[in-house]
Amino acid sequence: MDARFLRNVLLKGLALFLxxxxxxxxxxxxxxxxxxxxxxxxxxLRFPFGEDSAQSYNLSLFDLDxxxxxxxxxxxxxxxxxxxxxVIGDSSxxxxxxxxxxxxxxxxxxxxxSACDGRSVRVYxxxxxxxxxxxxxxxxxxxxxxxxxxxxxxxxxxSFPFDKQLTSPIVANNAARVDDLIxxxxxxxxxxxxxxxxxxxxxxxxxxxxxxxxxxxxxxxYGVLWSATGIDQSYPSDYxxxxxxxxxxxxxxxxxxxxxxxxxxxFEFLEAGLMAAGDxxxxxxxxxxLISVGENSNLRYNFLYPRWAYDDWRQMMLEKxxxxxxxxxxxxxxxxxxxFTNSAIHITPQAETLLVEQVIPSIQQQICP
Amino acid sequence: MTLVYILAFIAVAALLGFVTHDRWxxxxxxAVSALAVYALQPTLPVRGLxxxxxxxxxALAVLGWVLTTPREARSWKNxxxxxxxxxxxxxxxxxxxxxxxxxxxxASRPPQTLTVLLLLAVAVMLGLLxxxxxxxxxxxxxxxxxxxxxxxAVLKVPALSLQVSLFLRTLNExxxxxxxxxxxxxxxxxxxxFRLLHTIRDRQSGxxxxxxxxxxxxxIIFFPALSAGPIDRIESFIGDLRRPPxxxxxxxxxxxxxxxxxxxxxxxLADALAIVALNGANAxxxxxxxxxxxxxxxxxxxxxFDFSGYTDIxxxxxxxxxxxxxxxxxxxxxKPNLTQFWNNWHMTLTQWFRAYFFNPVTRALxxxxxxxPIPAIILITQVATMVLIGLxxxxxxxxxxxxxxxxxxxxxxxxxxxxxxxxxxALSQNWQKTLNLGGALLTFHFIALTWVFxxxxxxxxxxxxxxxxxxxx
Numbered sequence: 001m002d003a004r005f006l007r008n009v010l011l012k013g014l015a016l017f018l019x020x021x022x023x024x025x026x027x028x029x030x031x032x033x034x035x036x037x038x039x040x041x042x043x044x045l046r047f048p049f050g051e052d053s054a055q056s057y058n059l060s061l062f063d064l065d066x067x068x069x070x071x072x073x074x075x076x077x078x079x080x081x082x083x084x085x086x087v088i089g090d091s092s093x094x095x096x097x098x099x100x101x102x103x104x105x106x107x108x109x110x111x112x113x114s115a116c117d118g119r120s121v122r123v124y125x126x127x128x129x130x131x132x133x134x135x136x137x138x139x140x141x142x143x144x145x146x147x148x149x150x151x152x153x154x155x156x157x158x159s160f161p162f163d164k165q166l167t168s169p170i171v172a173n174n175a176a177r178v179d180d181l182i183x184x185x186x187x188x189x190x191x192x193x194x195x196x197x198x199x200x201x202x203x204x205x206x207x208x209x210x211x212x213x214x215x216x217x218x219x220x221x222y223g224v225l226w227s228a229t230g231i232d233q234s235y236p237s238d239y240x241x242x243x244x245x246x247x248x249x250x251x252x253x254x255x256x257x258x259x260x261x262x263x264x265x266x267f268e269f270l271e272a273g274l275m276a277a278g279d280x281x282x283x284x285x286x287x288x289x290l291i292s293v294g295e296n297s298n299l300r301y302n303f304l305y306p307r308w309a310y311d312d313w314r315q316m317m318l319e320k321x322x323x324x325x326x327x328x329x330x331x332x333x334x335x336x337x338x339x340f341t342n343s344a345i346h347i348t349p350q351a352e353t354l355l356v357e358q359v360i361p362s363i364q365q366q367i368c369p
Numbered sequence: 370m371t372l373v374y375i376l377a378f379i380a381v382a383a384l385l386g387f388v389t390h391d392r393w394x395x396x397x398x399x400a401v402s403a404l405a406v407y408a409l410q411p412t413l414p415v416r417g418l419x420x421x422x423x424x425x426x427x428a429l430a431v432l433g434w435v436l437t438t439p440r441e442a443r444s445w446k447n448x449x450x451x452x453x454x455x456x457x458x459x460x461x462x463x464x465x466x467x468x469x470x471x472x473x474x475x476a477s478r479p480p481q482t483l484t485v486l487l488l489l490a491v492a493v494m495l496g497l498l499x500x501x502x503x504x505x506x507x508x509x510x511x512x513x514x515x516x517x518x519x520x521x522a523v524l525k526v527p528a529l530s531l532q533v534s535l536f537l538r539t540l541n542e543x544x545x546x547x548x549x550x551x552x553x554x555x556x557x558x559x560x561x562x563f564r565l566l567h568t569i570r571d572r573q574s575g576x577x578x579x580x581x582x583x584x585x586x587x588x589i590i591f592f593p594a595l596s597a598g599p600i601d602r603i604e605s606f607i608g609d610l611r612r613p614p615x616x617x618x619x620x621x622x623x624x625x626x627x628x629x630x631x632x633x634x635x636x637x638l639a640d641a642l643a644i645v646a647l648n649g650a651n652a653x654x655x656x657x658x659x660x661x662x663x664x665x666x667x668x669x670x671x672x673x674f675d676f677s678g679y680t681d682i683x684x685x686x687x688x689x690x691x692x693x694x695x696x697x698x699x700x701x702x703x704k705p706n707l708t709q710f711w712n713n714w715h716m717t718l719t720q721w722f723r724a725y726f727f728n729p730v731t732r733a734l735x736x737x738x739x740x741x742p743i744p745a746i747i748l749i750t751q752v753a754t755m756v757l758i759g760l761x762x763x764x765x766x767x768x769x770x771x772x773x774x775x776x777x778x779x780x781x782x783x784x785x786x787x788x789x790x791x792x793x794x795a796l797s798q799n800w801q802k803t804l805n806l807g808g809a810l811l812t813f814h815f816i817a818l819t820w821v822f823x824x825x826x827x828x829x830x831x832x833x834x835x836x837x838x839x840x841x842x
Binding site: 004006055217227231 | 667
């Protein structure tokens, strides 16, 4: 081995690295569709999400292709004998602190419902733990390619304010998809909003995408432990319970009441979702929330909502549902306060059962009209 | 060792590779290695301990030199640069507490300078007294040997580590409720202890070459091999140290190859496998035998790639500096029997145990007045050696069980091969190849199954996992 040989190895290595780097930048997006889930590993029962990967065998990533490819909904063509229900929403649907079988979706699926035409009902959890109607719309829009027969959309006021729409990391890091939604549904969002991350040329190279690629790889690796253990979330033996005492603060997203400014709420995104669904029936559920009994609970229901704001929004929803003939379940006060876990919208498995009991009749109306 | 430190070490080694002047080379290596002892030490919850443990490492190395060097070779004239460098580094690092920012050279802010000065003065006085009144006689060397073993026991026996932590926390007026054996994590001490014991034993047997203070301390704390070996022999190391680096393209090429291989093994393969490898938590969560095997295989290969990756990196950095560090792994999982596996897995450790435990004990048992039968001697020495190697990893029942399994299996293989050697030699090449392949598969699976005791914390968890592997849980 002489110096010239070494120099050539270094130069060729460098050239090869640069070439691969540029090639990656030139490739169209969609690498996330390549997945070992549903073939080598079991499909996940809910989307990949989590920050404590070593305990939860799960991780958060921004690649919607990879998230769907890892999900059990991507396991082949929809069988002819399946009546497919998808459930979208926030962490209360995804099931923070709940095992997959304890969630709304898990319990609905276990109910073994059958449609009147003989098809078996299968329910898929497409909830994702951030609150934003844009995020819900993005997931719904993608999920339509899986041919759902019924959509259940779980809602809460916190996902409506315009200033919440781009704060979800998965929205902020999917600018191209948001652009597409803006174009197709005429959404009142600014494509030039700095919250939307738009990587430049170098951001699309191998070096620029190293984090995304590493996440994609780790997602595949965690497929082993997901298949081996069925665990996709860490379950601490102890956690901080949802707050029940509050400061005397009645402001909500900069508004002080007494009436909520409707123009600050993204109702049009809800309508866009219904438009996207087309002929597929949608059941909207105002998800249960904690009604606290504690300091200043006469002013606030919980950490998220002052009473005046929530009451006003609920009224708006009821009026719109009646006027636009929405299939709408207002279950805001269904769950007793002691059945909430670590937030105002996270509930126990027993509370999920209460919710399931309320939702099933609405589903039955759809599967056996 | 993080990737950042490894890259920094590579850069430093590449620069030091150009230093050919004897004295400069030794002293620069001493300074860099001493700094690395501090830089690599992990942060500890006991106040000041992550500064004092590296300082004790340096003190032990100096003490090791004093005790293994004849009086006439301990002259101040020849050894003052080494002492000045070590003392200067300790003081300079202690003074960094007054900088407005933290340097990546110590795990946390160094303790009060006055305390450091006081302790340093006590250490120097003690060292001078020992140097003045001792010579490398039998008693002093035996005492040093026992002293190192005692340190070892304190670190490896969780109950003793906990007592040390409680003592230090009391001294520091820190909370005792959070005390843990992990409070006394001492970077690289296992390897430092092996090198110290090696020099003490070689001094006892008169094989230790004469070395200066700087040379001795560089051998003990040589930065590429500080955290994960390999354990070089001092005579070979000193030979490389005294030979100016050649800076030949071949050496650089070889160094580059080993570094690339090592980095790939450690950071691509081992770290990826670590995600799915068996551990104390997932062992109890796995639901089926098939996935349990996948986790066990992942552990077996993670361990190999991690350790052999670090060895490649150490050898590569050593090569940049002009050292030929010994190999530690030679395709161990492909070996057709357990004896060959142990001749090719963590080779420098097994050679150390062979030289300083297995062979002396075998000789002692054979030369007794009533020598035991050969098979009994083999059984005793192999089981004892492997249990000791197990205990070196940690004083827990699981490591004892692991050592016991390997000791007994080595004995069984020894007896089996003794009986079948002639018949095996008479077989055709094809049959020998087939049997070797079968042997490699069998050996690998035996090793993988015994890793269960190595990877998991308790026998109950290990046996439950073994049951899962066999489809019984």
